[in-house]
Amino acid sequence: MSVAIDVVGGKWRMHLMWVLGAGPRRFGEIRRKLDGVSEKVLTENLRHLEAAGVVHREVFPEVPPRVEYSLTDLGESLRVALLPLEEWGDRHREHVARCELDDSFAGV
Template identity: 80%
Template sequence: MSGDADHDVCGMSVAIDVVGGKWKLHLMWALSARPQRFGEIRRLLTGVSEKVLAENLRHLEASGVVHREVYPEVPPRVEYSLTPLGVELAAALRPLEEWGEKYRNDLLGNLLASVT
């Protein structure tokens, strides 16, 4: 996005661009607790490939919501954490998580009923 067209894009579109997709919301959840190393995140998010995890972390970093810290050690240690913008986004996502928790059983029942 560039130029005057940026002003025509609604906030929801911008937010979806940042957190849309299967894994980005999960990454935000994983990083909201504390900074995590790549392997720790991968263990928390079962089913995500290393390639997809790395791509999603890069996208969140490029969006400014995740910070990647490389420590000059041997072997190198890399930690991912939320930036202040990411902390604010995580707080904005919390009501969505609460809604999901509140209606989990109903929603899962509806999903199961629709596939049978």
């Protein structure tokens, strides 16, 4: 589990996996999907996922250059492994929101 957490841990990486799971995306498209992420943080996270081998960065020889990001086969297998977490979140979203409002997580 620690290997997977090292790859997708942090605020934005799992969200990036979700966005790229829908297909190749350009930087601007990804940024629009991830409301609140800065260019710097998005770039750092994309580089981390690329270095881990789960994201592929393709530069097209055009003027101006076009760059697309997509999941590799390894990234797709990780995205599939993360699906149960997404399903758990969908099932328990309301409960967790209520607990946060009640400060039930205080001290955890």
